Amino acid sequence: MEQLKRMAVFATVVDCGSMVAAAEVLGMTASAVSQQIRKLEESTQVSLLHRTTRKLTLTEAGATFYQSCAQVVALARQAEQRLAELRDAPVGELRIAAPVGFSGRPISAALAPLLQAHSGLSLKLFFHDEQIDLIEQRIDLAIRVGNLEDSSLVARHIGDSRMLLCAAPAYLLRKPPVNRPEDLLGLDWLALNSDTAHNPLSLSGPAGEVQKVRMESRVSCNNILAVRHFTLAGMGVSLQPEQEVHEELATGSLRELLPEWRLQPFGIYLVTPRRDAQPAKVRYAIEALRQHLLAF
Structure with missing residues (x-):
């Protein structure tokens, strides 16, 4: 040197x-x-x-x-x-990882204007419901939900959402009415591999009471969209992120079960491998995602 x-x-x-x-x-x-x-x-x-x-x-x-x-x-x-x-302008390849459920409109609405405004920026998206190693996969920014276990990462909490108990009307017509949490026990449970398939549902009622129900899954997989498609097909009941099923609930293709009973909200985070010396592409993406993700 x-x-x-x-x-x-x-x-x-x-x-x-x-x-x-x-x-x-x-x-x-x-x-x-x-x-x-x-x-x-x-x-x-x-x-x-x-x-x-x-x-x-x-x-x-x-x-x-x-x-x-x-x-x-x-x-x-x-x-x-x-x-x-790289420090001052969003250029180069931006690598973002997110759960599969974010692969629709929220991501495109946030990032399309950023790409249109900066021709030197390219985007590579990775959608996984399992958490991947950000360092090994050279991920610049990840969207993560729920509990964060890796303390070496830097997480920015941008808001909370909640899971809704959902089923197709056709499925509910074949089953007895669901008025209380214990009525869920007779239903077919469709689950993510990582969700409450192995842990009891903890539901808080309107009077402050809490009931826990252990559901045995009939169908489980590692992709929330697959779980949603099985639910829409009338195969059973599943937990769906509130911000991802607005349209299905509005059109009636899905119905929310026990709306007066709530599950614990979960956090939505923007996660980076480090806090200092963030390139402009990451800073711009963080701001764009912060403004759009919870607007749907």
């Missing part, structure tokens, strides 16, 4: 035409610049400059060597400029 520094000093001396002028540009003393050139010549065992009292001139070897040194300096400046662009 010292040799690279000396090469940069040498290129600056040649560009400026003197040790004194180069020293002013580099913020060094003229004697320190001269010392760097001397060490460079000693390490290469080649004379690079002819020194006279009036001026410096390049030797033949020095002229050839200068071209390479100038290229090194130019590449270093380009690298610095590229870092400045």
Whole structure:
């Protein structure tokens, strides 16, 4: 690395035409610049400059060597400029991971305007209901819900949502009325592998009472959209994120069961591997997602 520094000093001396002028540009003393050139010549065992009292001139070897040194300096400046662009403007590839349920309108509504405004930005999305390793997959930003176990990550809480007990009207016509939490026990449970298939539902009633119901799943999978499609097909009851089933509830293709009984809300987080030195693409995406995710 010292040799690279000396090469940069040498290129600056040649560009400026003197040790004194180069020293002013580099913020060094003229004697320190001269010392760097001397060490460079000693390490290469080649004379690079002819020194006279009036001026410096390049030797033949020095002229050839200068071209390479100038290229090194130019590449270093380009690298610095590229870092400045990444810091100050949303450019490059933005890699975002999110649960499958976020793959629809909320993500596109948040990120499409960002992509339209910044032509140097590209987007790669990864939708998994299982949590993936952000470092290993080089993820810039992740949307996560519920409890966060990895304390090494930086999580920004942007709001809360809740899960609703849902079923298709056709399925409910085949079953006895569901008026109390215990009435759920006779129903077919459709579950995510990670949800309450193995833990009891904890429901809070209008009078403050709490009831826990353990549901045995008939169908379970690792994808919330698949669970939703089975529910819409009249195969049973499932938990669905409130912000993802507004349309189905509005059209009547799904009905909410026990609306006066509530499950504990869950947090929605924007998660990054680190807090400091976030590139502009991540900062812009965080703000866009913060404004849009809970608006649906």
